Amino acid sequence: MTNFVLVAGTWLGAWAWDEVAAELRSAGHGVHATTLTGLAEKQGVPAGQQTHVQDIVGEVERLDLRDVVLVGHSYAGIPVGQAAVRIGDRLRRVVLMDANVAVDGESFLSGWPSDQVRAAIEENDGFWPPLTAGDYADQGLTDEQITRIVDGCTPHPGGTLTEPAVMARPLSEVPGTYVKCLLDGDEPWGAAAELLKSERWALVNMDTGHWPMFSQPRELAAILHQSVARE
Template identity: 75%
Template structure:
């Protein structure tokens, strides 16, 4: 039995993991989907990136979890990666699901053409609204699944613009990186560099960027396997 803490990316809350969590619980694991501050049922709570790191660390400590697998999807890889360093011996493994990884001194918006996102944040009172339905084409999602994502909550902009602060080399963590192939078949450069570490492994999933919706059973099996790694 493994304790999983599941954290979804922008616009999403703990609800995004319902199908994955059910399957992992059916396999005998304890599963703790987490909504980050400012999202879903926590809308209205002020949040920067440091807040989201604390959200993850506080959840692990509040529940007294040990031998825990932290799972971060998309944006959530940035706070989850930092939290993984901060929980020390409580960590069993960190899993990045088609995720951004934290780079010391850089933000989620660093290193890619992010001006449209910055403009959207500036034009929506400091929040990044969910993208329109056409932006999710080609990601293996049904219309119903796309509607669920589009219906998510605006994402606090400060969490996307604040820089990450690493406590040590991220490559030292025991980590699994899940690359979703419909979102591009090559990991981003920061991930490719980390995958050179003996502590990191790459696993591919033949689906799009939101596998908790498009392939929840395959993702749950993959997480189950990652949680059994030494």
């Protein structure tokens, strides 16, 4: 049985995957939505980048999961990518969902103007404050979905955003799928574009915004199912 380990991006916890998880379970998969340290029900706890990597690796090992598909959304692509190369033959596939790509020595904030984010972390006791409702406009979300996201978000531990990834080998060496959400940009860029040059990686587009687990959960679950069904 395929075991999907689902990890959401900044400010979110396992709760963000409720609808997607239900769809995947109905298709016969094992589903393990994971909350990273410092977020949601684990909020307020300081964490670094390697804390989040260990959260994921530890969940796989604790449950003795095999045939694992690691799914990382947005920021979570960085700890998921590191975990993918650490769990060895337990891994079946990586799915990065409009996500940052783990590159050895690079952090979440590498490669884009981040002074404003760094200042916000410093001003908020080491945590990055969540977005406001207006920031979710034009992302294919209903008002109800936006309210649900805003109400559920918690501040994100800043150390996880500034500390570098540690990759024993490139992510291009493991099989993967990159899901690009078109309302958040027409095509992958930077490290994601480089990753997709690998013969082991495939690109799938979704006509929605950056949070498809809310805007199109059924369609996203179908893509996740198909990512392994077509192997």
